[in-house]
Amino acid sequence: MRISGAATMHAPPRQVWAALTDPAVLGAAIPGCQQFTPVGPDSYRFTIAATVAALQASYAGEVSLSQQHEPSSFVLTASGAGVPGTVTTSVQIRLAGIADGTTELSYDADASVGGLIAGVSQGLLSTVARRLAGTFFRSVDEILADPLSQRRADGLPGGATSPFPLGSTNAR
Numbered sequence: 001m002r003i004s005g006a007a008t009m010h011a012p013p014r015q016v017w018a019a020l021t022d023p024a025v026l027g028a029a030i031p032g033c034q035q036f037t038p039v040g041p042d043s044y045r046f047t048i049a050a051t052v053a054a055l056q057a058s059y060a061g062e063v064s065l066s067q068q069h070e071p072s073s074f075v076l077t078a079s080g081a082g083v084p085g086t087v088t089t090s091v092q093i094r095l096a097g098i099a100d101g102t103t104e105l106s107y108d109a110d111a112s113v114g115g116l117i118a119g120v121s122q123g124l125l126s127t128v129a130r131r132l133a134g135t136f137f138r139s140v141d142e143i144l145a146d147p148l149s150q151r152r153a154d155g156l157p158g159g160a161t162s163p164f165p166l167g168s169t170n171a172r
Contacts, residue, residue, distance in 0.1 A: 001111050003129050007137040009042040011097045011144040016103045019140050020093065026063070027062040027138035031132050034058070042066070046090035048080070050132075071095060076111055085115020105137060 009016045021023045023044055027036030037142040042065040049058050061080025066072040072095055079088040089111035096104045111129065113120075 001113070001125055001127070002109065003126055003133070004106070004108045004132060005133055006104060006106045007134070007141070008098075009095075009105050009137070009141050009144060010101060011141075012101055013097045013103045015144060016095055016105065016140075019144055021065060021068075023072070025140060025143050029136050029143065031139075032133045033060050036063075042068070046078075050082075057084045057089065061087075062145070083116075085113060085117035086118070107133065109133070142149070154157040 011019075021042070023036060023038055026044070027033050027046075030036065030046065030048060032048040032050050033046060033078055034049060035045070037045050039045050039062070044063045045060070046063055047058060047060050050056070059080035059082035061078060063076065063078045066075050066077065076091045076093060077089070078091075080086065089109055091107050092110040094106045096106075098104055109129070113125065117125075
């Protein structure tokens, strides 16, 4: 399954890059994320709760960042498994500055699913994937706009805190 999309991020590319490669921000922004812990350089383990159609489950897996060209692009690769099946995806993320200080983020994802979840229609899976991507990028944009609201330890998986400094002006 392939999906593509775009989002306007209300910060310059370097700030968007910093947020998208920050494990605390990733853990806070991934929909349903319950745990997000580093296991090596640019590599993390996660646990998320997700519902697709009537299939509700917890997934455990790993995320890694590669092919990094700061601040313009990188590849996020993730794989997870749960009772309803497996999901593996590779997402090419590109960042381009816009004259007004915002960033145009575009992505192309290629995902494969196995197990019970593979029985769900591709159309429904694509719709759910687009919705989750939209939620993720909106969450990152909200963190960029107001990083202090995301610094509470109870709001970040594993009690992590974002390195965005107190009083940061990651302003729109």
